[in-house]
Amino acid sequence: MPGVEAPVLRVELIWDAGRPFENKKLQAGATADMLVEGTRHRSAGDLEGFFEQFGTALAQPDLMDTANLSLSTIIKHAGKVFPVMAEVIAEPAFDEASFRKFMKRRKQQLREGLSDNDTLAFRLITESVFGPDHPYGYNGYKENYAKLTLEDIRNFHKSHFHAGNATLYVAGHINREVEALLERTFGQLPTGPRAIAPTLPATPAQPQIIQVLRPRAQQTMIRRGRRGIHIGSEDYGGLVILETIFGGYFSSRLMKNIREEKGYTYGIDSELDTYRYDGSFGVSADVANETLGAVRHEIDIEIDKLLQHPVPTAELDMVRAYLAGSISMELDGPFGHGFRHRSALIKGYDPAALLRNLNDAIRDISPAEIQDLAQQYLSKGDDFEVILGGADLIEGAQKITATDQPLQLTAGII
Template sequence: MLNRTLAPESKMVDDITFFEPVRHELDNGIPVFIINAGQQELVRIEFIFNNVNWNPSRPLQAAAVSQLINNGTRELSAKEIADHVDYYGAFLQTEYGADHSSVKLYTLNKHLQNVLPVIFSILNESDFSDHELSIYTQNQKQSLQVNLQKNDFLARKAFANELFGQTAYGAGIEPEDYDRLTRSQLLEYFHAAYTPWNCTVIAAGRFTGSELAVLNNIFGKPWVNQGPATVNKFTFDMPQGREVLIDRPDALQSAIRMGTIAINRQHPDFPGLQVLNCVLGGYFGSRLMANIREDKGYTYGIGSAVASMKDAGYFFLATEVGTEVCTSAMDEIEKEILILQQDVIPVQELDLVRNYMLGSMLGSLENAFSHADKFKNIYFAGLGYDYYERYINTIKTIEAAELRQLANTYLDTQQFTKVIAGKK
């Protein structure tokens, strides 16, 4: 009989295998990275473009193009595009990030030949009509007005702007920025960014030579979009400690966001800092959760993270607490960081974090698409798969004394930017 009073034996994850892509090139020079894996006749093709020509006076230019790119071409209306994609059971998704914009297509292999021409039309002939721009502007302004009433949104917005200023990483968007958008601005950016020289394709799923031939036949031809473009590049100074209060006298809760510019994935300390962050606030059993939520009862949730972007990285922690305990919560947060700087992490706690992080990594590799996402993380950071080897080895072997040193190096609360939206 199984003794259910005894927990099952746990073992550290021993080995994690990554599916590495095979590189090909279309006739017009577009690199294509293919992860051919999985049993289902399903593929995901992602067209990724570097963000270019950053202009602080036009902070919404790239984002608006990304969101409107599938809302009509010279030949097809937004409805016709949607109907065509739906007819073949496909799914089309656009994404905008601070460094890249992308168009993703999910489709059955047998319908690839029928769906890809619509994607080619989108990436070559989108016309950003005044009608679609007007609808987009109205909807986005309404959404922004709603968000501006939320303390967590205000804190997140102010925090990014304090760290990164009027760059793609931190531009403070206001309603009037939408009013300044014009169709000519969108076309200008579209012609500059959505070009073969600026495109990388990552395909995953049951993607064989026949699928590559279809892709090359449609996308390997010259594109008409050509415009002057410079890939975005930003530099930042380390901020000196500053506290920002967005006073909301009627608030019942205050949103807290604290952190600083840190290292990104390219730095050798990044894996170790990830382990340290996990101990502090990176999972449900973290020290911040144990103290601020479970012991003090100040919040329903609190967490921290280390984010990596192309030109910067940053550490942050975020929570919402009752206004009457805002100062106390911030004191407790700083106390937990101070403990990490002074004391070594107990072996049992560190082993739990090791197992959690390795299990999370293994669990995140459930299919070909997630393997493609892991490749994307390192490719655009200029790294190889040895990064993941170092990352996994660091999780397994890093010592508590090393983590204490990292806490002293990267978690100096005197240099933190601290944003409170609500009352303190």
């Protein structure tokens, strides 16, 4: 990578082997997790100790669309650590003992997650927005783990974790010696056909409000969301500006109104969450039980303002400056540019086109155009909402009991 003088390297294999590509729920994540549970020649403990002696470790970011395995090192150690990384990829143990340990650990995490309100709220809103059978919406439950077998993991590894279905991302000080080492190490991995993503299942048709009552809880969580946000859309740059104004930074409208002026919460924000095939626009806040109704009302007021009135020029200029500075910092140096390309590989977009889209929106978008986007993407009645905590049941909410079963809503499926 031009501009990198320090003798450091980051190597990452990116496979089209995330949730949209699996044949059975949990298959993709389980295969990726078990990849580092030992090889045919080394135990998991041996692997950890080996990489520790060189001041590094294998990393696996938690992603939806891809499976990733990365390693950062200095060049003088690359000849030692890269071959063992390739061994992890090509020769995982995938033995019964490791599988049993993995299943035991995952089931314990499931029990803990179902007892944690924040985790439970996240699970419920993702299931609500995308549906309990969609790769972006489903969560792990006992029934899914009971159906998952070691053979499922072995088969998914064979069909997806090979060089023909991977992209090798390298950032750092790259010279001819490094290129030759990469070819000797990763160029010899087994290959095969590129994976084809299956047709994604239908998503819920009718948004609604669901509420989990926790009478002993001192607070109540609000999670709102809607799908249909795509990072490759021409609207994306404008949506970044709209979301920033609404709740995307410390001076946003939600923060000023609900936190600073009303004092209803320590924090409330909105978020654009994008994947390769879809995305969501959401709001999250933790509030006192007695202020639940007031906070929901104020969120609606801020949405109405964006629908009914153009954003004042001074406010828009402040957001322009904030986003321009954020993007400049993000792209500072070769590693910043590299991570933009990495994101493009994972989410499947053109990084140059996206940057132009963002820059054009920051420079040229008008208040009227922001209002148009608000009317398209923040229209009333399109939000799914999860309320969890000690507040009383609100009018219009579907009361559910949080159990270890997928969400079953009365809404239809399209």
